[in-house]
Amino acid sequence: MNKAQVIHQLGAPDVMTWQDWPLDDPAPGEVRLRHTAVGVNYADTYHRGGISHPWPVPAPPVIIGFEGVGIVEGVGDGVTDFAAGDRVAYGIPPLGSYAEARNYPADKLLHLPANLDDKQVAALLMKGMTAHYLLYRTYAVKPGDVILVHAAAGGMGLILCQWARALGAITVGTVSTPEKAEVARAAGCDYPVVRSEQSFVDEVMRVTDGEGCAVVYEAIGKDTLQQSLDSLRPMGVCAAYGHVSGPPDPIDVIQDLGRRGSLFITRPAIMHYVAKRSDLEWAARDLFAAIGDGTLDANINYEYALKDAVKAHQAIESGTTLGATVLIP
Incomplete structure (x- = not known):
């Protein structure tokens, strides 16, 4: 049975409950993937705690999380760009990365370059694409x-x-x-x-x-x-x-x-800047290149088991952490 951090009522970190969570076959246009690494973003704490954010959170029970890296296990009807065994990544909603496995829209999914590490990408993808639009589009830094x-x-x-x-x-x-x-x-x-x-x-x-x-x-x-x-x-x-x-x-x-x-x-919010597939691919392409050539380092200083996501949220909300945090299923 698939397990996930499920929120039944919004609130403090301990509202997340590690439990069985059913997973249907992927619908048309979806990909089923099993996570190898999950990124933690401060916005996750907004979603868990009920704090206002541009991306609305579905009513509980709900699984949060913007970004993840994993392996494709199956595809729904109409999906031609991905196949079982592909290494993939995503960094935008729909929410749901705090799970061992999930279904995700193929039109928002990215192929992971062979030279990049799963944990590095999980720690960088959403934040890196956010940095991309902030530096290149919200204001084009010169x-x-x-x-x-x-x-x-x-x-x-x-x-x-x-x-x-x-x-x-x-x-x-x-x-x-x-x-x-x-x-x-x-x-x-x-x-x-x-x-x-x-x-x-x-x-x-x-x-x-x-x-x-x-x-x-x-x-x-x-x-x-x-x-x-x-x-x-x-x-x-x-x-x-x-x-x-x-x-x-x-x-x-x-x-x-x-x-x-x-x-x-x-x-600004990432889902608006990468709503078009061409913009998503532009941001990911530049980000993957910046990771590959050493311009960016994820600075992963904290690694928790996915089942210990409560501890990860308590740590980042304490204001004492340095760098990035990842969850490992």
């Missing part, structure tokens, strides 16, 4: 741009720092401890800022000679959003893609954006 990355030593922040360095950007990054500052620096963050010790607004203004940064990748939310807007240059972009401190207060488009300098703010 050599010499000064950018602000919040939570720069987290799983997402480290990817942004590494890829931004490859693009020639100058990165100011916020962290919570001096230890995390050194981790961020090693990943390409030029100016790490410990938020409890220093104003990141002041540091951005120092680095840019008072102009402000081109873009802020805002992952903290309520505690930092207004200061993030203060950090931007005129016509700068705030990409508010996460909110670990809670959803931010409503924005006044006149006071918060207009008077600060015709600023732009967006709440």
Whole structure:
């Protein structure tokens, strides 16, 4: 019998229950796969806890999880691009990766290059494709741009720092401890800022000679959003893609954006940026190349058995983790 982490009521990490979960034959257009590695994203905690997020969570009982890597076990009618035995990966909804096996839409599935490691891809795929659209599309980062990355030593922040360095950007990054500052620096963050010790607004203004940064990748939310807007240059972009401190207060488009300098703010989400198959393949192709040539490292520092996903969520919500976490079925 297939097992999964099933949520019967949204809430704290311990609402996840490791139990038997039936799995039907794949429907037309679906692929059945058995996971070899599952990625953990901070957004998983939003889904488990009932915190507002652009991707709606089905009513319980429900299995969460954006991304996984595995082996195809069977295909439904009409599927011609995948066959049993193929190594595959995915990093976008529908949710359901916290399971030993699952069915998944073939039109959102990706072939895994032979030279890439399952765990590395599971840790990087959703976050890496998120970094891709943030750096290439939400705001197209150019050599010499000064950018602000919040939570720069987290799983997402480290990817942004590494890829931004490859693009020639100058990165100011916020962290919570001096230890995390050194981790961020090693990943390409030029100016790490410990938020409890220093104003990141002041540091951005120092680095840019008072102009402000081109873009802020805002992952903290309520505690930092207004200061993030203060950090931007005129016509700068705030990409508010996460909110670990809670959803931010409503924005006044006149006071918060207009008077600060015709600023732009967006709440981007991956499912919209890769809704077209061509965009999904573009993001995956660039990401797989960046992993393969060493531009990106997953920084996997935590590995849990899938049955211990509760412990993984408790750890990442503690704010003490560094780098990425993966679950192994």
